[in-house]
Amino acid sequence: MLISSPMSKLDFWYEFASTYSYLSAMRIEDMARNADVEVRWRPFLLGPFFKAQGWATSPFKEQVEKGRYMVRDMERICAVRELPFQMPDPFPQNGLYAARLALIGEDEGWAGRFSRLVFKEQFAGNLQLDDKTGLGDCLSAIGLDASSLMTRIETPEIKKRLRTQTDDAQALGLFGAPTFLCEDGEMFWGDDRLEQALDWQRSETNPAA
Amino acid sequence: MLISSPMSKLDFWYEFASTYSYLSAMRIEDMARNADVEVRWRPFLLGPFFKAQGWATSPFKEQVEKGRYMVRDMERICAVRELPFQMPDPFPQNGLYAARLALIGEDEGWAGRFSRLVFKEQFAGNLQLDDKTGLGDCLSAIGLDASSLMTRIETPEIKKRLRTQTDDAQALGLFGAPTFLCEDGEMFWGDDRLEQALDWQRSETNPAA
Known part of the structure; x- marks a missing residue:
């Protein structure tokens, strides 16, 4: 009889405003389950990375x-995957509040559900990411206490935690989103590398796989 | 009996200094043959694109x-494809002479053979792309008259043609290499979209395929 080992983990670093992060968010859990890998949702902000490059906004x-x-590439890929897609207006949106909420979701186990819904509402329903009412509706839709959570994201603790998470991303050498980090x-980088990332993580943990 | 139609064509826009162009150059002919698509080799220079973005050099x-x-990504992909790979020193190299030669090769039907050899020598043998002797050796190795061709790339006609080809790339909306342009x-963009490009070109020409 095999003794089950602790589950292998893949860190999924994403930014809510990122189109290619949307692609990965919508498929990573199913793919990871098939690969016996656990996903750790790691929201962060790309804005500070752009600023560090001397850019005013997204490349x-x-x-x-x-x-x-990019828009055309997204349209083609979403058509094949049967995902709705329209560019948000304006683009890029400000993912600050959504990222703070997802950080709480990391602790409480609903980061994935919440993030998928926010991505879908942004890229199919034109949710404005800085619209607190809209974000609250997303929280309510998955059975969470929206008013309590929307208050918590204004606390210094959560604000600092997102800054730290974004600093960590820079220290790890990230430069874009989505980025997948294996345990080793x-x-x-990029939704088109998700299969490779899962293969790598799986074979690291179980070389016989 | 089927009457064969004119062969479907895919334009392969590439820059000799580009690592991901190397990946596509080494596989595009075999893949295109399997898809009944003809490859048109379209060398151009990325330098003017970088300058237009206000960058001094490659992103x-x-x-x-x-x-x-990028280096790590290339190492992983080349390992899977059993392609040699080491980063040229310095990087990026100056692809000017090689691109002018490949333009002549477009007319004379040896652009593919020449380009593959130059890419391989650059990324496996450390050929310096501005080394005229080294480029001449590549021409000789595929049975061409090196001294005559090395003289021709100094003519105003060829110089102008490469400038025009690079202007065309900008007018077509290119922003990087490799880029694949279908007839429609x-x-x-990118070696990881080559399969999609061939599928698109094939189904455009023959919707039943």
Whole structure:
């Protein structure tokens, strides 16, 4: 009889305003389950990374052609995956409040459910990420106490924790989202590397797999 | 009996200094053949694109973390594909002469053979792309008249043609390499989109495929 070992883990670093993070958020749990890997949801903010590069905003705005291509790339991929997709207006949205909420969700086990709903509402329903009422509706929709949680994200403790998490992302060498970090530190960037990341994490934990 | 139609074409826009262009150059002909698609080799220079963004050089140098990740990503992919890989020193190399030669090769039908050899020598043998003797050796190795060709790339005609080709790339909305352009204008960017590009081109030409 095999004794089950602690579950292998993959860190999923994501930003709520990021289109490609949406792609990964919508499929990572199912794929990870099939690979016997546990997902750790790690929301952070990309804004400080852009500023550090001297950019005012997302590279998809700084580079017009790249931004136009990204929209088309998203449309094609979402069509194949049967995911709704429309670009939020304005883009990028401000993911600050959603990220603070997801941090609480990390502790309480609802980060995945909440994040998927927020992504879907943003990219299919035009939820404004800085709309506290809209975020509260997302919390209520998954059975959480919206008013209590919306108060908690204004506490210095949660604010500091998101700053620390974003600093950690920079210290780890991240430069974009989504980024997948295996337990041995191996890094994979972009939704199109999710399969590779899961393969890597699975074979690290169980070389015979 | 089926009457064969003119072969479906995919434009492969590449830059000799680009690591991900190397990946595509080494596999595109075999993949295209299987998809009944003809490859048109379209060398161009990325330097003017970087300048237009206000960057002094490649984004892989401008963004240190992204550059470090790219090397690791290349190492992993090349290991799976059994391709040799080491980063050229310095990086990025100057692809000017190689691109001019490949333009002549477009007309004469040897752009693919020449480009693959130059990529391989650069990323496995440390060929310096501005080394005219080394480039001449590549031409000789595939049975071409190196001294005559090395003279031709100094003519105003070829110099202008590469500038025009690079201007065309900008006019088409390219922003990086490799980029694949289907006959209907659909654009795919990055080696990891090559399969999608070939699928698109094939189904455009023959919707029943």
